[in-house]
Amino acid sequence: MHVDMKECSSLQAGHPFRQRCAHSAYSHARLQQEAPVFLLLLDCVWQLWRQFPLALGFSEALLLRLATEAYASDYGTFLCSSHQERCALGVTDNTHCLFRALLRPGERDCYSNPLYEPTELAIWPSVHPQALQLWRGGLGQLGVGLAQKLRKQYGIDNVILSDIKKPSHHVFTSGPFVYADVLDYKHLRELIVNYRVTWLIHYSALLSAVGEANMAQAREINIRGLHNVLDLALENCLRLFVPSTIGAFGPSSPRDPTPDLCVQRPQTIYGVSKVHGELMGEYLHHKCGLDFRCLRYPGVISVSAPPGGGTTDYAVQIFHDALTTGHHECYLRPDTRLPMMHISDCHRATIEFMQAPESQLSLRTYNIAAMSFTPEEVAQEIRKHVPHLKVTYKPDVVRQKIADSWPMRFDDTNARRDWGWASAFKLEELVSDILRSIRDKRTTDGLPAS
Incomplete structure (x- = not known):
């Protein structure tokens, strides 16, 4: 292929x-x-x-x-x-x-x-049921990065990373890793008891595209899996974190700014399951005293993960284009404003939120924000470092429609007031750091830095 x-x-x-x-x-x-x-x-x-x-x-x-x-x-x-x-x-x-x-x-x-090793030999796959595995994707970038930061604070052996897929050598050797299927309630309970778990951070989910193709499986993983985690957290008095997403909002939500409490009405099973998680967690907190915590992430920018072609991914691709071709063709209008965040801020917000005393929290689900910018604004900032960058605009009808229905800006007043959230990266710092990271990676890979 x-x-x-x-x-x-x-x-x-x-x-x-x-x-x-x-x-x-x-x-x-x-x-x-x-x-x-x-x-x-x-x-x-x-x-x-x-x-x-x-x-x-x-x-x-x-x-x-x-x-x-x-x-x-x-x-x-x-x-x-x-x-x-x-x-x-x-x-x-x-x-x-x-x-x-x-x-x-x-x-x-x-x-x-x-x-890859080219060969003309035919391959004969095994079709025995035991040879086939469920394909759900890999270890998440957010989960791996968060585990690294938690291990620096609490010790390598005190943070356990889990997934249903074989980890890379780097992940496997960087700290404890166990196999865990969110649908296997008994095995999850054994892990929690055997490792004396006190915090549970639940990133497992079937993403939107695959979920739309198989809603039954999405309900199993995203909703039944969530209920397993909620029940175990209640049973073992755990502090539970479940992230939400910008996808939890819909066209009827207020856009500028988008508050913590408003009409949401997402239009995918992934977004629906996230809203379900927000509401179930809040209900169990008030009904049963569950220490449930949830953050709605904006667009997260990281150079370690390649652009995926999504609506916010121009904000990653433009940096690569600036240092390679010097030209970027943007699929959004130059004035399209969306909320964004550096992945380091995302990790830090999660840790600080988990560490915050429960008495300080007035909500169970918070927006977090760092910056909000347009393609033209980020291009102007990049030109301070790469003056020859040229950007042309060719709006894509589908992605522009999606962007026009999303929040333009998150209102995170409650997070700042209740537990002292403050982002470290503004647009200037983000641009400088991302360009430096890409140059360092290209140098490591034996490529020209720019």
Whole structure:
């Protein structure tokens, strides 16, 4: 499989993405042709990738990206149900191609398999049920980074990281790691009892794109899994943290600023499950005394994770483009304002919130904010370090519509008043730090710093 295969054979053959992925369907619509056929194909490819790690030239990140984009519709690649429909609507002329985006400088390496060894031999995968595994993605960037910071404060052996997937060598050797499935209540209870757990930080969730394709599984992981964690926290008197997201808001929410308490009405099962978690945690706090804590994260900027093609990811890609091509084409209008945060601030906010005395908390769920900027504002700040940066604007209809429905600015007055939250990174500091981090990484990888 090659990344540069234009619109790929499934598009030319006329796979009905609009019907199978239920693009533009309303939540109350009675769907008759929806089916996760493309996701099943990706899952089959992932099973091959897992069983034969040297035989395929791409990484798991590419499969996850394709799964996300099939439902996110950030690019025109997976729109419409036939080649004829795509031509009639002018999709190629009016949208961006995902595969061309994957070939941009700095992108292709993120989706390539460094262990790949070309061979002409056929591969014969095992189809025995025990040889097949559930594909849920990897260890989360937020969880791994937060564990590192907690270990510095509380000691390596006092912070246990868990997942259902085999960790990297670096993660495995950096501190305690255990297998834990959020749906296995008995095993979770054993871990909590055996390790004498006092804090539980619950990041496990099926993300929006895959969740929309399989709502039954999303309900199991995002809601039943959450209920397992809530019950265990109650049973063992744990302090429980469950993060929420900017996706917990919808088009009817106030945008500038967005307060802690307002109409939310998200339009994905992922967002719905996050609102459900917020309300269940608050209910159990008032009803049973559960020490439940939740933060709504804005867009989080980190150079360690490659841009995923989402609505806020221009704020990562523009830094890479500034140091490589010197040109960035932005898919949002120059005046599109969204709330953002450096990942270091995100980690620190979580730790400070968990450490805050419960007597200081007037809410169980808080917004946290650091900055809010537009593409033009961040471009102007980058030009202070990279004067030759040129930015052109070609708004993408789909992503612009999403951005126009999201909060422009988070109101975090309550977090600042109750437990003293204050961000360390403003726009100037963020730009300087991200550029420095990218240059350092490129130097380490043997690439020109700029």
